[in-house]
Amino acid sequence: MTKLKLVDVNYTYSEGTPFRKDALRNINIEIEDNCITGLIGHTGCGKSTLVQLLNGLLFPTSGEVMFDGKNIKEKGYDLKTLRHKVGLVFQYPEYQLFEDTVYDDIAFGPKNMGLDKDEIDRRIREAALFVGLEERYFEVSPFDLSGGQKRRAAIAGIMAMDPDVLILDEPAAGLDPIGREEILGGIYSYQRKRKNAVVIVSHSMEDMARYSDKLIVMNGGEVFMQGNCREVFSETDKLLSVGLDVPQITKFMRELKSKGVDVRTDIFTVDEARAEILSKIGGRGNA
Amino acid sequence: MSVPFIKVEDLIFTYDDEDSIDKHYVLKNLSLEIEKGSFVCVLGHNGSGKSTFAKLLNMILSPDEGKIYIDGLDITDPEITEDDLFEIRRKVGMVFQNPDNQLVATIVEEDVAFGPENLGVEPSEIRRRVDSALETVGMSEYATHAPHRLSGGQKQRVAIAGIIAMQPECIIFDESTAMLDPQGRAEVMNTIAKLNREQGITVIHITHNMDEAVKADRVVVINEGEVFLDGTPKEVFSNVEKLRRAGLDVPQVTELFYDLSNHGVDLPSDILCEEEGAEILSAWLKK
């Protein structure tokens, strides 16, 4: 089911001044339940602006943002509740930690929602489990955690608000391979359990190929492509033409095909590539 | 045989880290030699000790035990003078992770001039060095801009120019690409390669991104405070299992060839880039 829908959205910064800048043009997208949507594009392509439109931190210059079928620009629309229902994790969210203990920090969002103590406690424990933050850290100051653990605590703070839509702006930025895996894996299993809508903004095609169901590719303030991973990555040339990358394995399969080997090129994970190549080899490899 | 530019012997470092409650970051018996003019990539997961190692090389930190020789001078000698220390810092420049936190001035060219000014260089010579440093990193047209308006990659290039203007023999990049987007990362990597190739500057690039390590002459993997693997990128990346144990990843194509050889396919396992892989596999299939 569609949770968020953007209809003909335009956004212009500093309208009516010499600094006027079109950030978004003609955006028509739908964010669905039970789906991880990957949002990809260069820095400055409008991703960050788009993300802030989704939970009412910004409003479109023209066009409509609909949540559950209701226009959020309408008079009397409860924006506070919208922000509870559309959770937004900013880039480097560890810089927003401020409470004395990890537990209290995760509780900040749920407390602002006016939930009772037991419910808050239940949500904190659940969220911590999703991000892989052990309970022994609960009474520790968030500033004594390691970088990766701070990141998890910050993400747990939004997950504990139990949003219908969870948006994460570069949740794995700056982490090492293990850290990336743990954070993205945690978000993946959270989504699969909750079956809600998750939007992940990322630069990494490899990560997106692994974790997202649907992709929205932005370029120059417009939606450049959208569809499932296979549809998007099969149009390698189109992606490369605007300077975006495709997973290395996809490039490899194309290269192989250009060398006259008849293989599929709409492949974007190593597992798929191995299966495809093994099928071409047939029994030869084991001979 | 020539004397290596950097030589460290049996480094031991215990880190009283208040930022972490359960880890005691340590370097234990780390020994390494780095030749003049080489491009060395130091890989390791977060907390492997790689950043500590970098900070020891120009005495921001000092080791508990062990010796560090820079250009033949023992910098761990307690008798070392302050002047010697500053000469070491001039010879071994350092570019850090966060581009914002290393720029001092409000105008790009004045920032680049900061280092030479500290060294007491003649004004006309500073001017010449600033212009040529900005030229080298391709930021000449931004000479009179304010740093806070630049992109991450541009800020890092300005930081690099600030180091080049001190005419160092070696530059350490302490995770200087970790906070950048793919475009900024590419800009910085190209600049690094250019400095090494054209000006013969010894480069020590610290990262957890294996794509960047592929470009180096030599890859040193640090794990648990020790040198874990050391060799050319091909030699190092063929140890897929070992790298994974050290919390690192390998390029997708390397992983594919490794997987294929595990399935009994007789293919080399030291493939790094897609062109090379496609070449070898297509030739193998036509056999």
Next chain:
Amino acid sequence: MLKDITLGQFFPGRSFLHRIDPRTKIIAALLYIVAVFLCDSIMSFIILLAATLALIALSGVPVKIIVKGLKPLIFILAFTTIYNVFFYKGDHILVHWKFITIYLEGVVFALIMGLRIICLLTGSSVLMTYTTSPIMLTDGIERLLSPLNKIKAPVHEFAMMMSIALRFIPTLVEETDKIMCAQKARGADFSSGGLIKRARALIPVLVPLFISAFRRASDLAVAMECRCYRGGSGRTRMTKTHFGARDVILFTATVILGTVIVLSNIYFPIWMI
């Protein structure tokens, strides 16, 4: 957006004023400010306006940019003008309607105050902030105050602190913006409730902001040390400034400006108030 605020923006260039030693410009600006306050007659204002226009011409800064820089002052300007028009008392009544009386003197005084504010800001910013980069400016202050070194005042450190503060203001403003958005997304409310509630609501912004500022400070200290910074002694400057003919011209011109304004007040005391 918060980050669009510019503080004393520098306009890079190679004009007459750009090439003058910052010390001369600081002194000239002080003299100019004194001259503005000495203006007391129509004639003196005409001279002042001419001098200000000449300064703008010498700075090479487009008038458009200067006018834009005055925009934030519209409120203050409007307030002083209106206040003086309605509340200044004099002898010549212009308008008298119910309880409102407007005197000729009030209108004149309002005009004079408005002109003074505009000239004051335009002149001093053309002399200093527009044509002198923040580093040059702090450098100039450092050197003007350098005699204080003799009494062990930390003049260099003070100037360094000032220029670093200028460098990081935009960064921290941007960061504040970001943290506020992030906490809003967690349901923080900054715009409702009484004073105490609002002040409390700022804690989730101020704590991360302070922590980040300290982190930046310590990072920057390490980076500066790596770039061989060890205080003011033995440092050189890229832009070596020295007094030249231009400096003498500017200094003499401002002294003459002050003198002429005083003389014009005495010899052409038209509409003196």
